[in-house]
Amino acid sequence: MEQKKKRIVIALGGNALGNTLPEQMKAVKITAKAIVDLIEENCEVIVSHGNGPQVGMINNAMAALSRENPAQPNTPLSVCVAMSQAYIGYDLQNALREELHNRGIKDIPVATMVTQVRVDEKDPAFEHPSKPIGHFMTKEQADFAEQHYGYIMKEDAGRGYRRVVASHQPQEIIEIGAIRTLVESGQVVIACGGGGIPVMCRGNHLKGASAVIDKDFASELMAENLDADYLIILTAVEKVAIQFGKPDEQWLDDLTTTDARRYIQEGQFAPGSMLPKVQAAVRFAESKPGRTALITLLEKAKDGILGKTGTHIHMG
Numbered sequence: 011m012e013q014k015k016k017r018i019v020i021a022l023g024g025n026a027l028g029n030t031l032p033e034q035m036k037a038v039k040i041t042a043k044a045i046v047d048l049i050e051e052n053c054e055v056i057v058s059h060g061n062g063p064q065v066g067m068i069n070n071a072m073a074a075l076s077r078e079n080p081a082q083p084n085t086p087l088s089v090c091v092a093m094s095q096a097y098i099g100y101d102l103q104n105a106l107r108e109e110l111h112n113r114g115i116k117d118i119p120v121a122t123m124v125t126q127v128r129v130d131e132k133d134p135a136f137e138h139p140s141k142p143i144g145h146f147m148t149k150e151q152a153d154f155a156e157q158h159y160g161y162i163m164k165e166d167a168g169r170g171y172r173r174v175v176a177s178h179q180p181q182e183i184i185e186i187g188a189i190r191t192l193v194e195s196g197q198v199v200i201a202c203g204g205g206g207i208p209v210m211c212r213g214n215h216l217k218g219a220s221a222v223i224d225k226d227f228a229s230e231l232m233a234e235n236l237d238a239d240y241l242i243i244l245t246a247v248e249k250v251a252i253q254f255g256k257p258d259e260q261w262l263d264d265l266t267t268t269d270a271r272r273y274i275q276e277g278q279f280a281p282g283s284m285l286p287k288v289q290a291a292v293r294f295a296e297s298k299p300g301r302t303a304l305i306t307l308l309e310k311a312k313d314g315i316l317g318k319t320g321t322h323i324h325m326g
Contacts, residue, residue: 016054017240018055018056019229019238021225022058023246027059027061030067038101043109044312045109049198050113051316058229061094064204072084073159087208091207091222095207099200099203122199123185125183126183126185127206128211129179130179133178140177143222152171175220175222178208179227180205180206180231186232186235186236201232206223208221224290226290239301239302242303244311245287245305248261248310248319254284265322301324303324305321305323
């Protein structure tokens with residue numbers, strides 16, 4: 011009797027994609043090897059990814075176009091996220107297809123789903139935009155962006171001014187039914203890129219929001235919706251640490267959700283870095299008995315699933 015496949019949602023960090031077009035072309039080949047390793051371990055894989063550098067690059071290019079040609083309206087951030095999903099998905103799905111074929115696996119198609127994620131218009135994050143995106147600007151450039159584009163600009167640690175946008179909790183993945191159908195038909199699906207295109211419901215209309223959604227929280231919601239066994243959050247370290255960077259630094263192999271919540275209260279994890287990863291892992295592990303989250307390095311994903319490394323977060 012064939013062993014049931016483990017269903018895994020993998021959230022790729024920025025280090026899995028590089029910062030420029032040529033870097034991304036190289037990075038996805040390494041990323042594809044790690045993902046296909048899991049497929050060969052009898053795993054059903056759904057991939058999500060960040061888009062920080064890519065959406066910033068697209069946003070900058072679109073802003074430059076509107077400065078050069080006043081007749082060209084500025085491109086909404088939601089559209090920039092959509093562009094980044096397709097551009098990253100294009101590279102990732104080709105790299106995955108090539109790696110599958112290199113290993114003689116020709117019966118697993120790969121597809122990218124342009125994914126919208128609903129946010130709550132009453133989310134307090136709209137009142138306190140805090141996520142910096144795009145390039146640094148001078149005071150004059152920042153004033154121009156505020157007046158002409160309606161951007162909210164903030165001075166960033168003496169380095170110049172940057173646009174800040176709201177960072178929301180995901181409420182609903184609009185295309186989850188289509189994603190589920192593709193997964194259940196045996197495809198490798200790339201979805202919820204960059205946390206998803208943020209949209210708000212206006213009756214039957216979905217209106218793009220000037221916001222970003224943390225990709226770890228969107229990946230967690232997708233993992234719940236798809237009844238995944240594992241949520242793997244791949245990052246730049248092999249394990250989660252407490253007292254990070256201090257003489258009594260301690261790397262963790264296993265972490266119960268109770269201990270994780272205590273460490274969060276103690277401020278052990280850096281906001282905007284490890285904190286959302288641990289919070290998403292806890293949310294997933296507590297969502298249903300038997301679910302496990304894993305935080306580790308990209309190249310250690312297979313060893314992590316086999317229990318050899320990484321930090322495993324489970325209910326307790």
